[in-house]
Amino acid sequence: MPSAEPTRLTDDLWLAAHDGVKGARLIGDWPLGVALATGLLAEFIQGGFLELREGELFRTAKAAAALPSDPALRPVLVTMQAEEQTWPVPTAPVRAWAHDEHSGWLPPVRQETRHRLPGHQLNAWISYLAYEQRAETRVLDRLSRTGLVRREEHRRLFGGTTVRYVPCDSYASGTPANTITHAVQTGRRLSGSDVVLAGLFLASGLHHHALATLSPYERSLLAQQIQAGLTDTGEPGIKAMVRELLQAADAAIGEAAMR
Numbered sequence: 001m002p003s004a005e006p007t008r009l010t011d012d013l014w015l016a017a018h019d020g021v022k023g024a025r026l027i028g029d030w031p032l033g034v035a036l037a038t039g040l041l042a043e044f045i046q047g048g049f050l051e052l053r054e055g056e057l058f059r060t061a062k063a064a065a066a067l068p069s070d071p072a073l074r075p076v077l078v079t080m081q082a083e084e085q086t087w088p089v090p091t092a093p094v095r096a097w098a099h100d101e102h103s104g105w106l107p108p109v110r111q112e113t114r115h116r117l118p119g120h121q122l123n124a125w126i127s128y129l130a131y132e133q134r135a136e137t138r139v140l141d142r143l144s145r146t147g148l149v150r151r152e153e154h155r156r157l158f159g160g161t162t163v164r165y166v167p168c169d170s171y172a173s174g175t176p177a178n179t180i181t182h183a184v185q186t187g188r189r190l191s192g193s194d195v196v197l198a199g200l201f202l203a204s205g206l207h208h209h210a211l212a213t214l215s216p217y218e219r220s221l222l223a224q225q226i227q228a229g230l231t232d233t234g235e236p237g238i239k240a241m242v243r244e245l246l247q248a249a250d251a252a253i254g255e256a257a258m259r
Contacts, residue, residue, distance in 0.1 A: 013206075014139050033130030034126060045241050058120075130252075140165050150166060
């Protein structure tokens, strides 16, 4: 029985991408993989576990204190921690400080800050999570636990079996896109999560299917909502980080299409 718990951003993305006939996938493996990878990273940022600065991901103090319990996020953060263990100890040039031995104060102590430490390359992590369906595997695990997808096996004509996952409920798979469509058509503001989801629809090309009923004018309204929803009112914060994420996803999918 499907769980009554609210779905997460990346779960909604996967469900919307499988809202075709009999749960058919609406976009290609690579665009979906990149979008799912980006969605998971957005969940990390919105949850306060990661920060994104100039193309690099940094684990926060919250992430260092405790791993998330979420089954889709925890393994990814464990892998990040393992990667950091292979990094060389960072060194930074030390500026000589004049110290008066008679001042009574101890000389200043050099401190390493996160700005001197290396970060995880965003593009590399998007590619890593997109390849071999790593991000999708994490999302499917979470969806399976909540009863929103089921595993199907089909025998091949010449032996062997194929496995695929399909939504258990067509209503659940159609809800994410319908929520965005209805909000735009009725002039309502999108929630923060729906702004990011709509951005992932556009980056992956899923909007051609999921938001097909929007008129050109309504699509322009949606674009305005996304831009406004990802603009911080003060100093750059989470919204700016998510905007940078979506730009990286759009570039990764566009570069693959040009090959």
